[in-house]
Amino acid sequence: MGRLQEFSQNKYFILFVLFAGWMVAYLDRMVMSVALTSIGDDLHLSAASLGIVLSSFFAGYALMQIPGGLLADKFGSKRVMIVSLIAWSLFTAFTGFAWSLASLLVIRFLFGVGESGFPAASSKAIAEYFPKAERAKAQSTMLSSNAFGAAIAPLFAAPMMLWLGWRNMFVVIALVGMVLVAVYWVVLKKPTNQQKGNAKHVETKQISMKDLLRTPTMWKLVIAWFGLDVVIWGFSSWLPSYLLKVRELDLLQAGVISSLPFFAGGIAMILGGWVVDKYFVGREKYFAIVVEILGAVFLYLMFKTPSLEMAVTYQILSAFFLYAGFAGIWSLPLKILPTAVMGSAAGMINFGGQLAGFVSPMVMGFLITAFNGSYDAAFWFLILSTIISVAACLTLGDAKKSLESKVISV
Template identity: 45%
Template sequence: MEKSNVSKQKYIILGILFFTWIVNYLDKLSMNVAIIPIAEEFQLNETQAGLIISVFFMSYAVMQLVGGFLSDKYGARRMILISVVLWSIFTIMTGFAWSFISLIAIRLLFGIGEGSFPAASSLAIADNFPKAERGRAKSTLTAATTVGSMISAIVAAALITSIGWRNLFFIFGTLGFFLTIALYFLLKPNVQYSENTQTVKTKVPLKKLLKMPMLWQLMLMYFGVSIVNWGLTSWMPTYMVKVKHLDMVAMGALSIIPALAALVAVVLTGWLIDKHAVGKEKYLIMVGAFIAGISLFFMTYASSIVMVVTFQSLTTAGCLFATTTILTLPLKYFSHDVIGTATGFMYFGGQMAGAISPSVMGFVITLFNGSYSAAFLFLMVMIIIPIVTAITLRTKNEALTTISI
């Protein structure tokens, strides 16, 4: 009976974390759609619009490092609750923005508030699931990000059209406060699967952690894939509206298709990681990144909406194939007491990509007088990073002996 209760509890925690990730992406990605009317209201060019999107990731990236350390120190539950409260406050504040500068300031604070959540949620998975199940558990949370991406575009487009972009942020921020109450009662600490619960806990010094090759390889690979992920997520709504001449509702509806492709890729990858790819994860990363790069090339030169969406879907699926694998590796190969810190470093690389990609693409689009081809070429070049880095990744033998110190 006790074992049954423990099993039930871990799936309750997984369920509430799944929903929290969806809300997280609703709050975060709605700006990618809202920036269209915001740019019109505040008379912003593409470079300024890209900066508003990117500035969030600047503070978000730095907070990954701090948030990972704090999660290891104070526990996943406390950091998740604090993060959700803070990002909900700044989501509501976004609706009160009155200028370009105010949006920059609010988005910076938004990133600080949200930055602890990714590492803390990964630590919560490690606290509640054995290593043999962590690939599927983590892929479930990654699937939530694709669901959030899918919902955010169509919901944001519909709400902006009907009630305006300011009310959009008021609604999403209020939802976050209700979510905090649910997390308070459902997210109960359970460290049954920590390898340190029955032994004396030995902390891995930060200096030793920084000497682990896998830490830097994961961060670099996640950086490369995230350049493409955040570049497409940030600019495809504008591209479809301005270049392909879709209205916002049609754009939001079509965005469901790439998100569904990503969802399938995430679920498939989680199953492969746990069942068939132990010690061979680098091949999943390389295949996913290669698919993304080739598909991105064909998407750039596709003439019809159908082909654009088709190759965007393949690009997104390839990216998520690689991303899910990268995000799961710390849960499988790092000792429990540094999972938060290590994951924070890895997410730092991914969110720095979020800070760089939208603004660089906005600058390139402006430089080439509204043409997106050069901006997409930038993404093609960056997807080479995870392919090359994955070649040097060793998980089958070396990782198991060097990650646990």
């Protein structure tokens, strides 16, 4: 027990636990994309209907992002994360019992509501345990779980579906989530006074949620994150189906190949946090702009090349640069805003991202149906969203001064 107490105050061990939570969260979400074709066949659903199912999760998830952030600030990161873990594990299991389009829509919407507090609470935990100079690296490392979770999901889901079927697969994943609930309950403790001092420094001016809502830079970050996450969620949600339908791979081949871009993305997020902290202090927006443009270029090359080998190469490069953009956008609020409102700020920015998660799969599903199974228009939609994110980043100006006008830290 003494050894466990020692671990519970180690910021890097806490980072590992947060990373594990995000991994399970993304596994719970992303296996849905792999199971999409089987669910559609069993329940007789069109691509447009399946797009709505994917988006229903994000409707609930986006709706509760800001309230989830406020709850994390009020009740603490540990409580909100544990409640979220319990809720999303239950609704993961319920997904395996869905019997119709309507039941899927309700279950996935409530799944999103249940999970919504976790992102803001985990970002608040980063602010509690890490000094500001290390937060971009810590946040990027934690969020690299998004990409690694998306990478592992098809590798896990494809053989699990062949072995147990898609329904039982969701029940097994739910059990993993409940194990993690016990880990969080035992391991997560309040940070020590020394860690609080390192994380907060001395904040001499308070900032409220109303101040955040009135700050133009915060809304620019919301739009930048919305544009980038449209691409991330559209890409990750429909890539397995694209490989099955357009590139004509079998389920196991599609599972393996669709995992490769996200392994690259996870590495890019960790490297991106390190590069931003070391070389782009005060110039974070330029990093985000460059990597997003490169990601869009390789996305275009991916769906235009007739070669399967080159398509796989381009999708890996596209994911690498797009996921690197996480570090540029998320570094600013983590470095400048006080710990006391980090949950609210993260919830506000992540609202844009999860609104993107609602819009992107649904719009892509409609575009695929409207163009008779062609994915070209859907991918052009993702490229347009990248342009929106880049434009928002270009308008940031001196983001650091804009945010520091609301809070003075020593």
